[in-house]
Amino acid sequence: MNHAVVLGTQWGDEGKGKIVDFLARQKRFTSVVRYQGGNNAGHTVVVGGERFAFHLLPSGILYKQKTCVIGNGVIVDPKVLNFEIRRLEKRVGKKHARILISEKCHLIMPWHQIIDGIIGGKLGTTQRGIGPCYTDVNARRGIRFMDAKSKKVFGLRVKEELAWNKKLIGLAYGQPKLARRLNEAKIVTSYWRWINLLKANRRVEIDDCSEWLNRRQAKGEGILFEGAQATLLDVAHGTYPFVTSSNATVGGLYTGTGFRPRQLSVVGVVKAYTTRVGTGPFPTELTDAVAERLREVGHEYGTTTGRPRRCGWLDATIVNYARKINGLDSVAVTKLDVLSGIEKLKVAVAYKVDGKTLNTFPVDVELLNQAKPVYRQVAGWEEDITRVRKFSQLPRAAREYIKLLEAASEVKVTMIGVGPNRNELIVR
Numbered sequence: 001m002n003h004a005v006v007l008g009t010q011w012g013d014e015g016k017g018k019i020v021d022f023l024a025r026q027k028r029f030t031s032v033v034r035y036q037g038g039n040n041a042g043h044t045v046v047v048g049g050e051r052f053a054f055h056l057l058p059s060g061i062l063y064k065q066k067t068c069v070i071g072n073g074v075i076v077d078p079k080v081l082n083f084e085i086r087r088l089e090k091r092v093g094k095k096h097a098r099i100l101i102s103e104k105c106h107l108i109m110p111w112h113q114i115i116d117g118i119i120g121g122k123l124g125t126t127q128r129g130i131g132p133c134y135t136d137v138n139a140r141r142g143i144r145f146m147d148a149k150s151k152k153v154f155g156l157r158v159k160e161e162l163a164w165n166k167k168l169i170g171l172a173y174g175q176p177k178l179a180r181r182l183n184e185a186k187i188v189t190s191y192w193r194w195i196n197l198l199k200a201n202r203r204v205e206i207d208d209c210s211e212w213l214n215r216r217q218a219k220g221e222g223i224l225f226e227g228a229q230a231t232l233l234d235v236a237h238g239t240y241p242f243v244t245s246s247n248a249t250v251g252g253l254y255t256g257t258g259f260r261p262r263q264l265s266v267v268g269v270v271k272a273y274t275t276r277v278g279t280g281p282f283p284t285e286l287t288d289a290v291a292e293r294l295r296e297v298g299h300e301y302g303t304t305t306g307r308p309r310r311c312g313w314l315d316a317t318i319v320n321y322a323r324k325i326n327g328l329d330s331v332a333v334t335k336l337d338v339l340s341g342i343e344k345l346k347v348a349v350a351y352k353v354d355g356k357t358l359n360t361f362p363v364d365v366e367l368l369n370q371a372k373p374v375y376r377q378v379a380g381w382e383e384d385i386t387r388v389r390k391f392s393q394l395p396r397a398a399r400e401y402i403k404l405l406e407a408a409s410e411v412k413v414t415m416i417g418v419g420p421n422r423n424e425l426i427v428r
């Protein structure tokens with residue numbers, strides 16, 4: 001198949017960055033495209049022991065000959081994007097992919113961050129202004145790169161939105177002090193500077209991405225799409241309201257790029273156990289020594305916020321749900337090595353609600369609060385598996401674990417991560 005999308009099946013942090021970075025190496029992919037989310041994402045790529053963390057830049061950015069596209073569905077904080085590019089260029093110079101940003105991308109403005117700070121706490125958001133910015137996108141109040149063609153037009157848009165948001169923050173949210181912090185001249189000057197710094201970078205372009213992607217497809221080139229967050233954080237299909245504000249499932253690709261891939265392979269990334277940051281239900285969550293071990297061995301601390309992640313057993317009903325919602329063609333399992341040394345492992349394969357067995361993941365939060373996972377317990381393995389490159393060379397118990405996931409989720413595992421490095425991967 002010509003094009004591929006890599007997306008999360010659980011609550012994010014599955015290790016999508018590593019899989020995208022690995023696939024991006026293939027010659028057939030000339031572009032790597034982000035299509036939703038913002039700098040709430042944190043994608044980690046490790047090359048030769050060197051760790052790179054990306055928030056807005058697609059994980060294919062380390063390939064100089066590729067183009068990385070930030071599609072219209074992504075919301076952009078131009079200051080963060082500049083910092084990210086600058087930090088990268090300090091390490092690799094201009095030897096990174098060309099960056100194409102959609103002119104239709106909406107900008108995260110300072111009032112979005114303030115509002116997220118006021119209301120995001122109970123959902124445990126990343127406090128990056130994500131929810132309030134997408135609210136403005138849908139309320140048709142957003143400011144886009146398109147609005148920044150001239151300083152005068154941009155200034156007028158800021159003036160208009162600032163007046164509204166000052167009232168919102170000061171009166172509706174009762175925080176006049178925070179409202180007073182917003183200074184029109186300072187906002188216009190700083191945003192104008194950040195946007196122009198992007199425009200001045202010869203490896204960056206702000207343009208029509210849909211047109212550009214269509215041209216790539218017409219030439220027969222392959223495009224790799226990179227989802228951020230994950231299926232259960234999708235605003236439509238996740239554990240609402242404990243979700244992010246974008247479509248992290250495959251549908252987001254279409255609206256977030258304005259492009260229809262003719263042939264698309266859908267790869268779901270599954271961490272070998274489950275983690276979640278922020279609040280909301282998590283039925284297979286553990287709070288014992290196993291959770292502590294997963295957190296420490298798996299470095300389960302947020303790439304974006306540094307928060308410790310909640311950890312628990314693998315839930316195959318979630319993967320099965322993600323298969324149906326996204327039409328998964330295959331699965332990449334990550335961090336299998338983290339499970340080495342745990343004597344007995346458990347995988348949720350169904351739920352019990354009011355004495356009845358449910359074979360599907362109960363996405364309704366009320367139901368989820370009452371549902372109890374039904375586990376299959378399997379043997380663990382002792383061996384260090386980080387040097388294994390062939391499925392047949394994995395310990396028998398590890399192979400059984402993967403087969404159990406395949407049977408319960410009805411999807412084939414084609415890649416298995418056995419360490420953080422680019423090459424620590426089994427391809428079947």
Ligand code: IMP
Nearest residue numbers: 012040041124125126130243244277278
């Ligand atoms: P927001 O996206 O900042 O609005 O946060 C909404 C929810 O999504 C919170 O529970 C966050 O912790 C979670 N979230 C957002 N982005 C990510 C991510 O990239 N990985 C994991 N969780 C995320």
